[in-house]
Amino acid sequence: MKKLSKLRRNAFASPLLLALALFAIGTTFSVASATTKSELSVQQRSAQIAEGKNIFLKGCSSCHGLNLEGSAIAPSLVGVGAASVDFQVGTGRMPVADLSQQIARKEPVYNEEQTAALAAYVASTSLGPEIPTESMLNYERDGNTAEGGTLFRTNCAMCHNFAGQGGALTQGKYAPTLMGVEPKYIYEAMITGPQAMPVFADKTITPAEKLSMIKWIKAAENEPQLGGAALGRVGPVTEGLLVWTLGLGLLIGVAVWLATKAR
Amino acid sequence: MTARERVAGTVANYVDERTGAAKWMKKNLTKVFPDHWSFLLGEIVLYSFIILLLSGTFLTFWFDPSQREVIYDGSYVPLQGLHMSAAYASTLHISFEIRGGMLMRQIHHWAALIFMAGMVVHLMRVYFTGAFRKPREFNWIIGVGLLTLGIVEGFLGYSLPDDLLSGTGIRIAEAIIQALPVVGSYLAFFAFGGAFPGEAFIPRIFTVHVLLLPGIFLALITVHLMLVWYQKHTQWPGPGRTEKNVVGYPLMPAYMAKAGGFFFIVFGVTAFLGAVASINPIWLYGPYNPGQVSAGSQPDWYMGWLDGLVRMAPPLETYLFGYTISWNILIPGLIIPGILFTGMALYPFIESWITGDKREHHLLDRPRNVPNRTALGAMSLTFMLVALINGGNDIIATTFSLSINQVMWFSRIGIIVLPPLAFVITKRICLSLQRADRELVLHGRETGRLLMLPHGEFVEVHEPISPELAWKLTAHEQAPALVLADVDARGVRRAGSLKNKLRKRISQANAESIAKPTANDLKEIEHH
Numbered sequence: 001m002k003k004l005s006k007l008r009r010n011a012f013a014s015p016l017l018l019a020l021a022l023f024a025i026g027t028t029f030s031v032a033s034a035t036t037k038s039e040l041s042v043q044q045r046s047a048q049i050a051e052g053k054n055i056f057l058k059g060c061s062s063c064h065g066l067n068l069e070g071s072a073i074a075p076s077l078v079g080v081g082a083a084s085v086d087f088q089v090g091t092g093r094m095p096v097a098d099l100s101q102q103i104a105r106k107e108p109v110y111n112e113e114q115t116a117a118l119a120a121y122v123a124s125t126s127l128g129p130e131i132p133t134e135s136m137l138n139y140e141r142d143g144n145t146a147e148g149g150t151l152f153r154t155n156c157a158m159c160h161n162f163a164g165q166g167g168a169l170t171q172g173k174y175a176p177t178l179m180g181v182e183p184k185y186i187y188e189a190m191i192t193g194p195q196a197m198p199v200f201a202d203k204t205i206t207p208a209e210k211l212s213m214i215k216w217i218k219a220a221e222n223e224p225q226l227g228g229a230a231l232g233r234v235g236p237v238t239e240g241l242l243v244w245t246l247g248l249g250l251l252i253g254v255a256v257w258l259a260t261k262a263r
Numbered sequence: 264m265t266a267r268e269r270v271a272g273t274v275a276n277y278v279d280e281r282t283g284a285a286k287w288m289k290k291n292l293t294k295v296f297p298d299h300w301s302f303l304l305g306e307i308v309l310y311s312f313i314i315l316l317l318s319g320t321f322l323t324f325w326f327d328p329s330q331r332e333v334i335y336d337g338s339y340v341p342l343q344g345l346h347m348s349a350a351y352a353s354t355l356h357i358s359f360e361i362r363g364g365m366l367m368r369q370i371h372h373w374a375a376l377i378f379m380a381g382m383v384v385h386l387m388r389v390y391f392t393g394a395f396r397k398p399r400e401f402n403w404i405i406g407v408g409l410l411t412l413g414i415v416e417g418f419l420g421y422s423l424p425d426d427l428l429s430g431t432g433i434r435i436a437e438a439i440i441q442a443l444p445v446v447g448s449y450l451a452f453f454a455f456g457g458a459f460p461g462e463a464f465i466p467r468i469f470t471v472h473v474l475l476l477p478g479i480f481l482a483l484i485t486v487h488l489m490l491v492w493y494q495k496h497t498q499w500p501g502p503g504r505t506e507k508n509v510v511g512y513p514l515m516p517a518y519m520a521k522a523g524g525f526f527f528i529v530f531g532v533t534a535f536l537g538a539v540a541s542i543n544p545i546w547l548y549g550p551y552n553p554g555q556v557s558a559g560s561q562p563d564w565y566m567g568w569l570d571g572l573v574r575m576a577p578p579l580e581t582y583l584f585g586y587t588i589s590w591n592i593l594i595p596g597l598i599i600p601g602i603l604f605t606g607m608a609l610y611p612f613i614e615s616w617i618t619g620d621k622r623e624h625h626l627l628d629r630p631r632n633v634p635n636r637t638a639l640g641a642m643s644l645t646f647m648l649v650a651l652i653n654g655g656n657d658i659i660a661t662t663f664s665l666s667i668n669q670v671m672w673f674s675r676i677g678i679i680v681l682p683p684l685a686f687v688i689t690k691r692i693c694l695s696l697q698r699a700d701r702e703l704v705l706h707g708r709e710t711g712r713l714l715m716l717p718h719g720e721f722v723e724v725h726e727p728i729s730p731e732l733a734w735k736l737t738a739h740e741q742a743p744a745l746v747l748a749d750v751d752a753r754g755v756r757r758a759g760s761l762k763n764k765l766r767k768r769i770s771q772a773n774a775e776s777i778a779k780p781t782a783n784d785l786k787e788i789e790h791h
Contacts, residue, residue, distance in 0.1 A: 101666065146344045153427060153549045157557040162427060163547045167558025168657035172666035175558065219341050220547070227358075227365055227541030235428065235557075237655040239542050240564025243376040248384065250532050251307050251377070252300070258521055259300035 045120070052121025055114055059095055068125060073099065080192065081128020082119035087188035089115045091181075101172035102195060129191045137183050142208055143215030152213050155200065163233040164220050169196055179221050183214045296518050297498035297511035301388045303525060307381035310529040311374045312484065318371040319473065325361055327353035328423065328469030330462040339546050347425075347550035350465045354424040354545055370537035375417050377533060379565040382410050390610075390640050393628035394497045397621065400611040402490045405483050407608040412476055412483075414565050419472040421543060421563060425465055428543075430551030431560045433464065435573070442592035460553055500626045500738035502731050509625075559657055568647050571654030572599055575674045603643075617769050619745045631700070632739045634693035635773045641689035642682040649678045690775075697777035700736045703728060704780045705788050737779050744774035 007013060040048065057066065063074035070076035077085075088094040092106040110118065119131060153162065159175035161167045166177035173196050178186065190210055193199035200210070231238040264272075279285040296302070329349040335342050337352065338359050357364035386406060389395055395403035418436070422429040437459050441447040456463030495509050504510045512518060536542075548557065562570050572595035579590035606613075614636065615621060630637040652659065653674035660667040707725040714722050728736075747763045747770075750756055757763060 145341045149341050149549060150345060150552075153552070153555040153557070157427075157555060159558050161559050162549065162557035165559075166661060168660040168667040170666075171668055172660075172664075174661055216341060223341075223547075225541065226546070227369055227544055228537075228539045230541050230544070233544070233547060234658055235559045236543070236561045236563045236567075237559070237658045239376065239540075240567065242536070242540060243373065243380055243564070247373070247377050247532060247536060248380050251381070251529060252304070252384070254525070254528050254532075255303035255307070256300040258303060258525060259298055 048117050048120045049124045051114075052117035052119070052124075055110065055118055056121055059109075060118070063096075068122065077122055077125075079126045079128045080122065082123035082131045083129040083188045084192040084194070085119040085122045086115060086131045087185055087192055087194060089118055091185055093194070102174060105176065129188075132184060132187045132191075136207065137187060137211070137214075139183055139211040139214040139218070143211040143213075145212070145216050145219050147209070148212030148214070148216030151205065151209055152216050155205065156213070159197075161234065164217050165233050178217050181217075183218070186214050186217060187211075291492075292515035293513045294492070295509045295511045295513055296496050297504075297509055299499060301392070302496065304381060304385040304388050306522060306525055307529055308378060308385055309484065309488075310526045311378040311381060311533065312480065313526070314374040314530055314533055315371060315378060316477065318367050318374065319477075321367045322357060322364075322371060323473060325353055325357045325364065326350070326423070326469075328466050330425065330460075330465050342546065342549070345550060348465065350423060350425040351545070351550045354426075358546065366534075366537050369540075369542050370533055372421070372542045373536040373540075374533045375420060376542075376563065376565075377529070379413050379417060379563075382406075382413055383565075386410065387640070387644075391630040391637060392497070393624065393633060393636065395611045396624040397611075397615065398494055398623050399490070399497075402487055402494070403611050404608050405487050405490075407604060409480065409483055409487070411604055412479060416472060416476045416480070417563055418566055419468045419476070422468055423465065423472060424543075424545045425551050426543075426545035426548040427551050427555055427557060428545075428548045428560055430460065430553070431556055432562055432566075434459065434553070435570075439573075439592055439596040442589045442596060444586065444588050444593070460551070495625065497625050497627050500629075500735060502734045504626065506623065506625045561655060561658070564651070567654035568650035569596065569600060569654075571650040571652065571656070571674065572596070574656060575650075575653045575671055575678065577675075607643075617745075617766065617773050618742060619770070620742065626738070628739065631693040631696040632741075632776070634690045634697075634776065637693050638686040638690040642686040645685040646678060646682045649674050649681055653678075694775070694777055697779075701777055701780050704733050704736050705784060739779070741776050741779060742774060745770040 056064075056068075063071055064077050065071055065074075068077040085094075089110055090108060090112075092108040093103045095109055096103050097106065108115070122128075123130070152164070156164070156178075159167055159169060160178055161175075164178035167175050169175060175196070187210055189197060190200040190205070190213075191202070205213075231242065275285070327349040331349045332346055333349050333352050335345050335347055335352050335355065337343070337355050339355055342355065354368070357368055359365070389403065389406065418432065422433050437451050437455065440451045440454060443450060452458070454464070454467075455461045456467075496511075498504055498509060498511065501510070549555070561567060573592060576591040576595045579594075581588045581590065628636075630640075653671060656667050656670040656674065659665065659670050707727040710724045710726050712724045714724055716722060745767060747767050748757070749760050749763060
């Protein structure tokens with residue numbers, strides 16, 4: 001005991017203990033907050049970032065600048081995070097094919113590995129939203145459809161329509177359809193706010209609420225056509241069109257037939 | 264006399280001795296109606312009204328017109344556990360749990376759309392053929408009233424389920440009421456029993472939708488048909504048809520069979536649509552919540568033009584003595600519809616003022632023979648169509664990859680430019696068709712057979728048309744423009760001569776036509 005007490009009074013004891021404590025906290029934190037990326041070794045990770053930088057310099061830098069600083073036609077990518085890169089490149093929106101009003105979803109140019117490398121590179125330069133992991137996206141387990149529907153109608157329906165079919169925005173921009181969009185991309189869109197879309201930060205809409213919304217969107221996607229042909233689920237416009245073409249067409253046709261037969 | 268005939272005779276006699284119906288029936292069952300497909304358009308409206316009454320009665324058995332808050336525990340999973348009004352919950356109940364409820368709801372709604380569309384085509388028939396002229400002006404006004412009430416009735420009907428889309432519509436209706444200067448706010452408070460949304464409007468519009476308006480409809484439709492019965496149906500001109508007779512078939516048996524059959528066809532088409540095509544999927548819209556709104560919120564088509572006008576209105580507002588006058592809602596929401604419907608109701612009197620024609624008319628006009636009226640009709644329809652297109656501007660923008668702003672500017676400019684253009688083009692087409700008719704009467708039908716004359720010239724053989732057709736093409740009268748003297752017999756300027764001048768100008772434009780061939784013209788041709 002005396003020995004221990006003596007050691008405790010040693011001049012180096014305090015700094016040493018502090019260092020040990022910091023090391024322990026740091027290790028615990030890094031283990032606890034581990035994401036998929038931690039599956040990679042440091043070397044693999046550096047290689048991935050290097051590859052990402054390589055792809056970026058070839059395919060992205062002409063618009064986004066050599067140091068992600070952006071240009072007149074492209075925004076700066078400082079602080080956009082891996083989630084944004086994964087969304088933009090993974091859905092094929094980037095690299096852009098034409099600079100029209102809005103950049104549309106298309107076949108991705110880069111494969112999954114290249115997309116991950118690009119995301120790792122951009123994320124390595126500055127802090128930003130991370131790509132949600134598989135376990136964070138278990139909407140079947142963690143979501144509530146009815147609550148998601150209410151949240152969707154409050155936050156999303158004004159642009160994406162009541163059934164997630166999409167809708168028009170100003171000057172040729174539009175809210176795209178949400179039917180067939182992967183849960184990961186819906187989640188990433190909410191946390192990064194691509195193009196005209198606002199950001200729905202975790203403080204505004206919690207991750208659990210986001211999963212509820214995704215669960216509702218998937219329910220809407222898989223909903224059978226309950227009342228017969230859904231007519232695009234865009235409201236009364238298609239109903240009016242059908243009544244004037246098929247409905248009145250049939251009835252006037254029969255009227256003509258009834259009147260001709262009598263002659 | 265067979266046994267069957269004896270029984271029938273006894274029964275008929277029994278009824279007649281107690282009601283005296285035989286004389287009345289004999290007279291009315293043989294009443295003659297002229298035959299033309301366009302005369303059946305009004306029947307579409309009548310039959311869909313009957314379908315609406317029947318299917319609507321079915322719906323009232325389960326619909327709960329109340330804004331009492333309930334928690335949904337029905338079978339539609341995506342809404343389970345949500346707070347909603349009893350009206351919305353009971354509509355879900357009708358859709359998902361009542362046997363045949365979904366079909367009946369959809370039949371009711373499709374029938375409403377057909378009801379309104381039928382009214383519009385019937386109105387077009389009456390207008391373009393001049394069937395509204397004396398003595399039928401009152402029936403025309405009743406028709407305009409039915410159309411107006413139909414729009415209101417339809418709007419109230421689809422507002423009843425208290426879903427997100429209809430609540431948005433009610434909100435816009437409230438805004439239009441509020442746009443009335445001075446009294447607007449008070450009127451809105453009165454209508455909603457306080458601030459929007461309140462808890463009063465669903466029960467209130469329910470009473471109006473299922474009791475008041477259907478009652479008025481029944482009364483007006485009865486008067487409408489009694490007037491047709493009393494004034495007799497108009498007919499197309501033709502050999503043997505005059506202003507004093509009706510050429511056609513008797514009600515019994517020809518029209519009984521036709522009209523009865525047509526009812527079932529209208530019911531069949533409505534039921535078919537109700538069975539195969541979804542309409543107003545309120546479970547997708549969700550319960551109404553004033554804090555929510557969906558992209559692509561549109562009214563049903565018969566309100567779409569009104570929504571289109573409001574959407575294209577520029578943001579004009581005046582702030583006066585502490586009151587805001589919202590011209591952007593007042594003009595498209597109340598003033599323009601008011602002018603349009605008043606003008607429509609008064610049209611028979613306006614036309615008779617222009618032509619100075621106070622006689623009775625039972626023979627119809629072919630639209631081409633009255634170019635100004637036809638052109639005015641085309642002009643009004645163009646106006647409505649542009650407004651209707653703008654009502655769906657967001658759906659059009661996304662469907663055809665356009666900018667919603669482009670669609671709106673097209674409508675803003677189009678609604679001013681296109682109707683006059685439609686007027687001019689239609690009038691020219693009418694006059695050209697008159698020329699073609701004249702040509703046909705004078706030179707006959709082109710047979711397509713070419714003949715080589717002995718000296719080598721090729722001519723096409725023309726065949727004279729039948730006397731019946733010639734009659735049809737020349738039966739109309741071509742009234743000259745009104746002669747209105749600016750001064751009276753003593754050389755004194757008449758009072759109101761500016762009005763006279765205007766009347767003269769319009770009358771002159773109205774009388775513009777291609778002279779129809781006379782008997783002399785034909786004789787001259789035959790001499791060649």
